[in-house]
Amino acid sequence: MVILKDVVLLAAASARSQAYVQAMIKANLMPEKCILFVGNTELLEVGGGKNNAYVNLSESLVDSLELYETPYEIIEEENINSDKIANVLRNLPQSYVVYSGYGGYILKPHLFQLGKKYIHVHAGLLPQYRGSTTAYYSILQDNCIGATSIFLNEKIDEGDILYQGTYPLPSSTIDIDYVYEPWVRSQVLIKTLKQYAENGFFLNEKQKSDGAETYYIIHPVLKHLALWKVEQLNYA
Amino acid sequence: MREELDMGQMSNYEYITENNLENRQKYMYSHYRGLDFLQSYLHSRREFLRQNEGVSDLQSTFERMGKDKEVSNTSKRLLGLYKHLSAGKWTQWEKSELDGFLKAFEVRKRLYNDYVLGTFRPVDDTEYKDVLNYLLLAAALVYGDTSQGNLKYFNCLLKINDTLLSLRNDLTIEEKKILATIITDELCIYERLA
Numbered sequence: 458m459v460i461l462k463d464v465v466l467l468a469a470a471s472a473r474s475q476a477y478v479q480a481m482i483k484a485n486l487m488p489e490k491c492i493l494f495v496g497n498t499e500l501l502e503v504g505g506g507k508n509n510a511y512v513n514l515s516e517s518l519v520d521s522l523e524l525y526e527t528p529y530e531i532i533e534e535e536n537i538n539s540d541k542i543a544n545v546l547r548n549l550p551q552s553y554v555v556y557s558g559y560g561g562y563i564l565k566p567h568l569f570q571l572g573k574k575y576i577h578v579h580a581g582l583l584p585q586y587r588g589s590t591t592a593y594y595s596i597l598q599d600n601c602i603g604a605t606s607i608f609l610n611e612k613i614d615e616g617d618i619l620y621q622g623t624y625p626l627p628s629s630t631i632d633i634d635y636v637y638e639p640w641v642r643s644q645v646l647i648k649t650l651k652q653y654a655e656n657g658f659f660l661n662e663k664q665k666s667d668g669a670e671t672y673y674i675i676h677p678v679l680k681h682l683a684l685w686k687v688e689q690l691n692y693a
Numbered sequence: 694m695r696e697e698l699d700m701g702q703m704s705n706y707e708y709i710t711e712n713n714l715e716n717r718q719k720y721m722y723s724h725y726r727g728l729d730f731l732q733s734y735l736h737s738r739r740e741f742l743r744q745n746e747g748v749s750d751l752q753s754t755f756e757r758m759g760k761d762k763e764v765s766n767t768s769k770r771l772l773g774l775y776k777h778l779s780a781g782k783w784t785q786w787e788k789s790e791l792d793g794f795l796k797a798f799e800v801r802k803r804l805y806n807d808y809v810l811g812t813f814r815p816v817d818d819t820e821y822k823d824v825l826n827y828l829l830l831a832a833a834l835v836y837g838d839t840s841q842g843n844l845k846y847f848n849c850l851l852k853i854n855d856t857l858l859s860l861r862n863d864l865t866i867e868e869k870k871i872l873a874t875i876i877t878d879e880l881c882i883y884e885r886l887a
Contacts, residue, residue, distance in 0.1 A: 594844050597886065634722070670843060671792075673799035676851040677708070677723035678734050679844060682886055684725050 458525065459654055464488040465551040467542075467558075468518065469535070470500040473639040474557040476512045478521045480643035486650050487527050489551055493518055494542060496535035509631065511640035538565040547571050553659070555646065556609065566611055575609040576649065576659070578642040582621055583607065584669035587614035592638045593675045596683040600690075601625060602638065604645040608661060614671075617661040620649040629688040706730075706737035713856040714822060717802040720852065731887075738876050741858060747874035751832060752779050754871060758825060765806035765820075771829035778836035791837050794830050795849045802856070804830060824864060827853050828871050835878040847882050854879055 466481075466488045468474035474493075481487055506514025522529045534541045537558050546554065546568065556564075556575045564575065581591030582603035592602045603623040607616035622645050627637040653659050675683075708718055748754045752775070758764070759772040774790045797813040798804055804826040805815035815821075831853045837846035857864070857872050864872065 594848075597844055670845060671796070672845050673796075673848065674720045676720060676848050677730065678851055678883070679848055679886075680723055681725065681727070681731050685728075685731070685887075 459486050461486060461488050461650060461654060463551050464553045464555060464650075464653070465549055466491040466555045467546075468493050469537075469557060469559045470495040470518060471557065471559065471639075472506065472512065472514060472635045473642060474518055475514060475516070475521070476639035476643040477555070477557050477646055478518055479512060479516070480640075480647050481650070482521060482525055484647045484651065486647065486654060487525070488555060489528075490549075491522055491527055491529040492532060492545065493529055494532045494534055494537070496533070498531055498533055506635065509636055511627075511631065511636050512643075514636070535559060537562050538568065543567060543571065546573055549573070553653075555650075563613065564609055564611075569609075569611055574659075576606060576619065576646075577609045577616070578604050578606045578646050578649075579614055580604050580638050580642055581672075582623065583614060583618060584664055584666060586672060587669060588672035590675040590680070591672050592633060592641075593680050593683040594672050596626060596686060597679065599623075600686075602627075602633075602641050604641045606645050606649040607664070608659070615664055615666075618664050619659050619661050620645055620652065622648065626687050626690055629684075629691040633684070633687075705733040708855040709737055709858040709861075711859060713859040714803055718852070718855065735880075735883075737858065738854075738880055741861065742873055742876060742880075745869045745873040747877055748867075748870045751871065751874050752776070754867070755829065755832070758867075765823050765826065767804060767806050767808065768823065768825045768829060771826060771833060775829055775833045775836075778833055778840070781840075783840050791833055791846070795834070795837075795845065798830060798853060799849060802852070824857070824860065824868050827857055828868065828875065831857065831875045832871075835875065835882070838882055847879075847886075850875075850879055850882075 466477065468477065468491060470493065478491070508515050532542060532545060536542070552572070552574060554573050554575045556577050580602070581587070581595060583605040586595055586603065595602055601623045603621060605621035606619040607614070608619065610616045624641045624644065627633065631637045649659070755772055755775060759768065770790070771794065774787065777787050778791070793813050794804070797808070803821040805819045805821050806823055806826070807816040807819045808814060809816055831850055834846045834850040834853065837843070838850065854876055861869070
């Protein structure tokens with residue numbers, strides 16, 4: 458197992474975190490430490506889902522980490538912007554934080570004053586697909602799902618780009634929200650971390666604003682059209 | 694007297710059953726229900742069109758309404774934007790205005806009668822129930838979609854039309870006619886995608 462120096466994982470109890478941890482294990486890459494943050498610690502003990510070809514949702518975060526003897530710490534706090542988490546981050550020796558948070562929480566400015574660089578994987582190519590539920594818009598407009606790893610900054614989805622890639626549409630039996638999209642993000646994360654392991658630093662470039670578009674929560678009609686499209690492509 | 698729309702038939706489509714201005718829709722994590730859902734959506738629109746005819750000249754209708762001295766600053770702004778878009782103009786100005794109002798509605802699910810100059814922050818204590826604001830933005834979004842083909846405009850149009858349909862029993866006859874014209878356009882866009 459290659460230990461990524463100066464890198465820590467900060468993970469919520471979510472399908473995305475499960476996808477990240479499992480992908481890192483499979484790629485033989487692990488951060489120096491994992492910090493799991495959750496309001497109810499029992500959520501970390503249960504898988505919460507089923508196994509499938511992409512992410513084994515029946516395997517809990519704790520099970521995955523213990524299986525590979527990865528050091529981890531649990532913080533009983535769900536709010537990423539809390540003082541509790543800020544204090545933990547402030548005292549971390551590592552500079553880079555791979556962040557997998559709860560949906561709807563945006564990092565507040567004080568977290569950017571702690572001397573850390575937060576690595577986030579957005580489920581869309583940037584800058585063309587900033588905003589929310591971008592996987593579905595991408596299905597409808599581009600017949601693929603993309604993801605981009607960035608250094609977070611105080612603006613939403615405008616950070617420097619580390620890596621980006623596109624992936625084909627999934628089988629129609631795969632849940633996009635809880636399985637395929639987290640898996641796509643995890644694949645881009647692995648590519649990002651592999652580059653870091655090879656180079657010793659994160660390659661990054663400033664995100665351009667030409668062609669930037671921001672999307673908002675997709676209307677159920679459009680979401681249904683996207684999922685219907687996936688079904689039709691699978692039966693074609 | 695116009696008959697009340699059949700609440701039972703339209704209630705299968707859950708996004709128009711209550712006043713969306715007071716009970717704001719979040720649209721988050723919607724579950725996939727397959728064709729049944731799409732059919733309930735189509736029924737919600739077609740039932741409204743069955744009971745309401747459109748206007749023959751939307752632009753003239755809006756311009757006449759815009760001459761009313763009671764029209765809000767937001768309506769004046771949106772009318773200006775609509776005129777530009779209907780004349781085929783699409784420069785950085787039209788995009789900024791349309792994207793600004795789109796964001797304003799998407800974030801708050803309301804349109805306010807006035808916004809602080811240079812921003813889309815609502816002026817304190819300003820009202821949000823002026824139907825003309827929503828009709829004008831919906832009509833502008835139709836142009837945004839047809840000229841740019843970017844689904845974010847259609848996405849917002851769906852939500853605004855949900856809001857207007859949720860108010861259908863309180864709309865004037867003229868407002869219903871305008872909405873019928875806009876919903877006809879919405880369905881054309883839907884057919885192109887489906």
